Amino acid sequence: MSNEKQNIFELLAKEFELKPSDYYFLDLIPLIEMIWADGENQPAELALLYHFTIEHIAHLDRAAGIPLITTEDANDFLERFAHRRPPQRLLDALSELVLDSASSADSERNRSILKYCMDIAAACTTQYPYALRGRIVDSEKVLLDKLFAAFQNRHYFDAN
Numbered sequence: 001m002s003n004e005k006q007n008i009f010e011l012l013a014k015e016f017e018l019k020p021s022d023y024y025f026l027d028l029i030p031l032i033e034m035i036w037a038d039g040e041n042q043p044a045e046l047a048l049l050y051h052f053t054i055e056h057i058a059h060l061d062r063a064a065g066i067p068l069i070t071t072e073d074a075n076d077f078l079e080r081f082a083h084r085r086p087p088q089r090l091l092d093a094l095s096e097l098v099l100d101s102a103s104s105a106d107s108e109r110n111r112s113i114l115k116y117c118m119d120i121a122a123a124c125t126t127q128y129p130y131a132l133r134g135r136i137v138d139s140e141k142v143l144l145d146k147l148f149a150a151f152q153n154r155h156y157f158d159a160n
Contacts, residue, residue, distance in 0.1 A: 021073040034120040037140040044123040065138040099150040
C-alpha cells in the first residue's frame with residue numbers, strides 16, 4: 001500500500017485500537033462486510049471466513065517466504081471483526097483501503113475474494129420462507145455490486 005494508505009491505517013489503528021498484525025488481514029474485510037451485511041454472523045458464513053483465513057495465511061507465508069502472522073493473530077482479529085460486529089465507520093474506512101488498492105492487487109486474489117463473498121451471501125438467509133429472488137438480501141446485493149465494480153473491472157470474472 002502507498003504511504004498515504006499506510007498513514008490512514010495507522011490513524012485508524014490509533015482510533016480503533018487496531019494491532020499491527022491487523023494490516024495483514026485487510027483482504028478479509030470484504031468477506032467480513034458480507035457477513036455483517038444482513039446484520040448477523042451465521043455459522044456457515046463464519047466457516048467460509050475461517051476457510052479463507054487459512055488460505056490467506058498460507059498465501060502470505062508463501063509470498064514472504066517466512067511466517068508473517070500467527071494463528072493467534074488470526075483468531076484475535078476474527079474475534080474482534082467476525083464474532084463481534086466492529087463499528088461501521090471502521091469497516092467503511094478499511095473497506096475503502098482495500099477497494100482503493102484492488103486495481104493493483106493480484107487478479108487471482110481478487111477473484112478468490114469475490115467468490116468467497118458470493119458464497120457467504122448465498123450461504124445463509126435471515127428469514128424463511130424467502131421470496132424467489134430473496135435468498136440474498138438487498139444489502140448483500142448492494143455490497144456485491146460494489147465489490148464487483150472494484151474488483152472485476154480489470155478482468156473477466158469466471159464464477160467457476
